[in-house]
Amino acid sequence: MLIIKIRPTETTWSLVDETAKTCIIQNHSKPIPTETIRSESRILYIVSLSLNGSILTPGEQLKASQNDHSLTILRDCMRANPRADHRLLNETRFFKSLPPKSLRYALPANLADRFVRTGRDALTHHWAWVKAKSIIPGITSLISIQLNSAPNAVAIQNGQPVDLFAGFSLLDGLPGFHSCGEIDPSLCLTLSEKGEPPETIEQLLTTQSGLSSLSPELTNFSQVFEQPECLASKFLAHQLKKTMGGMASALNALEAIVFTGEITPALTTWLVNLLEPLAGFGFIPASSGASEASQSILWLSSPASHIHVILLQDTLWKIDYEMFSQALPIQSRLESDVLENSTAS
Amino acid sequence: MNLLVFNCGSSSLNYKVFSGDTTSTTQITAKGKAHRVGVKGSEPSFIEHHVSIQQVKEIQPLETHAQAAESMLQYLRDQRISIDAIGHRFVHGGAYFKESTLLTENTLARLTECLPLAPIHNPNSMSVIHTCLKHLPGCPQYVTFDTAFHAALPPEAYTYAVPPSIRGAHTYRRFGFHGLSYQYVTQAARPFIKTPFSESKIIACHLGTGGSSAVALNNGVPLDTSMGFTPLPGLIMSTRTGDLDAQIPIALLKEGMSTKEIETLLNKKSGLLGVSQFSSDLRDILARAEQNPNAQLAFEMAVHRLQKYIGAYLVLLGGLDALIFTDDIGLWSWQIRESVCQGLGWCGIAVDPAANRHAPYDCITPIEAPDSRARVLVIPTDEEWVIGQEGFTLLQEGRHAHY
Numbered sequence: 232m233l234i235i236k237i238r239p240t241e242t243t244w245s246l247v248d249e250t251a252k253t254c255i256i257q258n259h260s261k262p263i264p265t266e267t268i269r270s271e272s273r274i275l276y277i278v279s280l281s282l283n284g285s286i287l288t289p290g291e292q293l294k295a296s297q298n299d300h301s302l303t304i305l306r307d308c309m310r311a312n313p314r315a316d317h318r319l320l321n322e323t324r325f326f327k328s329l330p331p332k333s334l335r336y337a338l339p340a341n342l343a344d345r346f347v348r349t350g351r352d353a354l355t356h357h358w359a360w361v362k363a364k365s366i367i368p369g370i371t372s373l374i375s376i377q378l379n380s381a382p383n384a385v386a387i388q389n390g391q392p393v394d395l396f397a398g399f400s401l402l403d404g405l406p407g408f409h410s411c412g413e414i415d416p417s418l419c420l421t422l423s424e425k426g427e428p429p430e431t432i433e434q435l436l437t438t439q440s441g442l443s444s445l446s447p448e449l450t451n452f453s454q455v456f457e458q459p460e461c462l463a464s465k466f467l468a469h470q471l472k473k474t475m476g477g478m479a480s481a482l483n484a485l486e487a488i489v490f491t492g493e494i495t496p497a498l499t500t501w502l503v504n505l506l507e508p509l510a511g512f513g514f515i516p517a518s519s520g521a522s523e524a525s526q527s528i529l530w531l532s533s534p535a536s537h538i539h540v541i542l543l544q545d546t547l548w549k550i551d552y553e554m555f556s557q558a559l560p561i562q563s564r565l566e567s568d569v570l571e572n573s574t575a576s
Numbered sequence: 577m578n579l580l581v582f583n584c585g586s587s588s589l590n591y592k593v594f595s596g597d598t599t600s601t602t603q604i605t606a607k608g609k610a611h612r613v614g615v616k617g618s619e620p621s622f623i624e625h626h627v628s629i630q631q632v633k634e635i636q637p638l639e640t641h642a643q644a645a646e647s648m649l650q651y652l653r654d655q656r657i658s659i660d661a662i663g664h665r666f667v668h669g670g671a672y673f674k675e676s677t678l679l680t681e682n683t684l685a686r687l688t689e690c691l692p693l694a695p696i697h698n699p700n701s702m703s704v705i706h707t708c709l710k711h712l713p714g715c716p717q718y719v720t721f722d723t724a725f726h727a728a729l730p731p732e733a734y735t736y737a738v739p740p741s742i743r744g745a746h747t748y749r750r751f752g753f754h755g756l757s758y759q760y761v762t763q764a765a766r767p768f769i770k771t772p773f774s775e776s777k778i779i780a781c782h783l784g785t786g787g788s789s790a791v792a793l794n795n796g797v798p799l800d801t802s803m804g805f806t807p808l809p810g811l812i813m814s815t816r817t818g819d820l821d822a823q824i825p826i827a828l829l830k831e832g833m834s835t836k837e838i839e840t841l842l843n844k845k846s847g848l849l850g851v852s853q854f855s856s857d858l859r860d861i862l863a864r865a866e867q868n869p870n871a872q873l874a875f876e877m878a879v880h881r882l883q884k885y886i887g888a889y890l891v892l893l894g895g896l897d898a899l900i901f902t903d904d905i906g907l908w909s910w911q912i913r914e915s916v917c918q919g920l921g922w923c924g925i926a927v928d929p930a931a932n933r934h935a936p937y938d939c940i941t942p943i944e945a946p947d948s949r950a951r952v953l954v955i956p957t958d959e960e961w962v963i964g965q966e967g968f969t970l971l972q973e974g975r976h977a978h979y
Contacts, residue, residue: 292853333878336820339841339850340870346824353731366844394884403821414736416822420835421746429829436822440738447740448781462731469732473800473888480887483919508894512923543971 234551235263235308237278237301246271247552254548268311275555276305277354279322305561318558325357326350328391333481336399346399350392352377356385357487358550361542361557362557364530365391367539370486374478376471377545380490381407382450387480394481396474402436405470408452409439412470442467453493456501468505475509485512485538491545494529499542502531504541513537577971578605580652581663581963582708584638584700586786587615589644593657594964602964606657610644613700623647627655642703649711661716662708663967665756665959666701667807668694669721671747676724676966679705679717687719692809693751708861718970720963725755726791727797733800752787752801754782754903756959760791761902762956764940769897777893782957783905783912785857788813790882799892802885808842811885812878814856817846819881833874848874858905858912879912884920890923896950899925907937915921917952924949 234245236258237279244263246256249272266272278301309317326349336346350356382405383397397404398413406412414436422432429536442455446463449455455464479485488506492498499521506514515536520531527544577597583590589610596602608625615621621638624631625648634651638644652659666673670690677683687823688703691698709716726734735743735751742748758780766773768818778793788811791801802810802818812818825838833841849856851874854864858878890896901913909934917927926945935941935954945950 266622300615331873332880335845335851335873335877336824337817337874337877338820339845340853342824343851346821346827348821398821400821400823402823403819411737411822413809413819414738415748415750415806415809416820416825417804417806417808417839418736418738418742418746418748419822419825419829420839421748422742423829423835429826432829433823433826435742436738436826442737444739445735445737457769462735463737465730465732466735466737469730469800469892469900472891476887476889477884478887478893479891479922480883480919483922485922508891511895545908562801 232275232552232555233263233267233308234275234277234548235304236541236551237276237304242300245548247548251552252548259549263308265311268308268315270556271312271315273316273555274308274318275551275558276317276561277317277320277322277551278307279353293465304328309561317561318352319557319561320554320558322353325353325390326395327392329395333394334512348395348398350385350395351381351383351397352362352379355491355545355547355550356387356392357557358554359491360387361392361554362528362543363487363489363539363541366452366541367487370539372482372484373487373489374482374485375489375491376474378490378498379545380411381405381455382467382471384478386481388482396478401439405474406467407441408443408449408455409438409441410435411436411444443552450456453495456495456497459501460505464501468501471505472508485509487539487541490531490540490542492542494527494542494544499529499531502540502542502574504533509538509540509573514540577660577968578658578665579661579964579967579971580659581665581960581967582704583960584641584697584704586696586700587611587613588710589641589650589700589704590960591614591645592960592964593652593659594967596968598968602968604896606652606655607960608648608651610638610641610648611640612661612903613644623651625651625750627657640703640946641700642707643837645704645707646711649707657658659712659715661718661826661967661971662712663963664705664708664717664719665722665963666690666719666724667697667753668751669719669723670751671749673719673721673828674724674727676720676970678970683719701806716971720756720966720969722753722757722929724749726750726752726801728797729801733798736805748805750804752789752791752798752803753787753803753807754791756962757782758791758793758798759761759900760958760962761784761900761955762796765898765900765953767952768940768942768951771897776897778898778900779893779896780900781882781906782857782903783811783882783901784813784903786814788882788903788905790885791891792892794893795870800889806810812851812874812881813847814858815844815847815849817842817850848878848938848941850949851877857907862909862911875911875915879915879919882912882916886916886920887923890920896925897925898951898953900953900955902955907935907954907956910935913943913952913954925952927952958966 232247236243243258243260247254356375376384385392386394401410442463446461515533517533529542531540579594581592594602595604595605606627610623612621620635622635672686772798781790789803792799810818852871861871926948927943928945932943941954
């Protein structure tokens, strides 16, 4: 399968073998050889309109969707290989259903539209829902928690996000390895009054803060789980417990929690400890702490648990590959885009 | 012993005189409140006094809290009520004060350093202290701190994920506020909880007409709280944003706004006022919620934020014995309580609609449904009582500040 990721700043492509066991070429940014396009029976286009981690406003999205660059790639590939199954997945659309009460900050109206919470890792959260639904068919809601170096969470109901634990930027929500996450923003004013320029404050909070600033001995994010006694580890656990509870309230349900990250023994043990307080709400841990359903799925809850908890391995190219089934056939999509554009004009 | 307690608000000053010798035998000899202190407008400032069954209302200009305190001291002299000791509320004790303390020259100097930490409240309290020093020299005085209640927060709750140099240089940590109120309501809840207090799990929500916050207590000790280094973060308040992405003030600074302008924007023009675009008063917002989409959104956002905080604390605690609502909005807004608890069905917490709707403002009222997994209590707070009790203990012990 040929997977083409189209972003405002760059386009990359990957090639996955038909058995989905290996990624032959990953995130290549050079032009795609025509032979490669012709040889694939399935081509997936993942379009993301996020720019530098923030989602574009509706007006900007429309402008970007009319961008000739995206359409040119799609048309060129379709001309080169008209028989392939071409599909399009618009990553940005995933968060479109979020209600204003979840997106907005309590700012005056003139600032409210400029500064809103924006979702990250849309494809991974969407995939977490699809994957969990296939494993636990009865669920209607779940909390998806992405455990990468910029962790974030989404509450999903019937496939649609209803709330998120992420901010306008990385300076809100869960702490990253180098970014502060949620803090008292008064600090920015205190530092500014002391003469620090805003660029310096931004740099400080984006690149010199976060979990690494709490435990300077850590050299990478995965070590947070290997050293559970360090402050960074305790801090992240504290924040994640609050996130799980907050998301449960947003859903008014606590059916399932899906963590995505790199499955390691350290992370597994860490999550087992993290989940302890959920025992009071019907969570029963897996008998041996965790049980492996496959190389990419780990059960942290027992079959009798009222709350299902799984850890999914987040290999990005596999996520892309598995999301092919969720993408819409491109022919109909192009037609609808043309219709949208003509309506807009 | 007659113990005079002052409680400074941003535009009010409450006082109570407690008479007695121990914490269990005290009674209120006199009490009063100065209204509209330092407020300019068509309504005049006035002080209400209550002494035994007598009630007096004095209309007079009150430009400062010191002026109001002077007037109160004069009234007590006129009533021949002698004062043996004076207690004060200080909202923010910074990193210095982790418990109540007797006033000495040394503590006075430390208190002066804490003035900028709560610019709306601390300077007012300090002016009342100086008024008392001037008019009652030699009378023992002591200070209680809202932040002291939260001194036991664990490091993972009070630390912000910023470099140690910043945390150290600016004592940048989560302090938490409304501590005196929390101390009162969590003690008052004891008889209503089967679990011993030292093993209990409590969430208290102080919902005021100005500021609001929430706290989680595990085994009687604070585990987390919603306000932070300042009273800005956390719940959506009348004119304060509550939680906010730090990139937003940075972006506004880049655009040329001054720190003062941003501070005013986030503290005075946001929150319910900013979203509704017409009022900071929840009563106005509720009255127009059905007709005005902005009013509806302001209410929904405030409820949503509070629901998330309660949910967050529920998982932190791993269960719950009691959920407490207190202060003005917590007492009178059955709508807030009902809406918030409607989102807590996932953990088995529910209110009885009739009990909730008819809960009186002036006594402790359980409002949970019969099948609720935790008690839901409406408790009127009494910060002056806490200041008074702290004083009796402190004066007996002669305790001084621990730095």
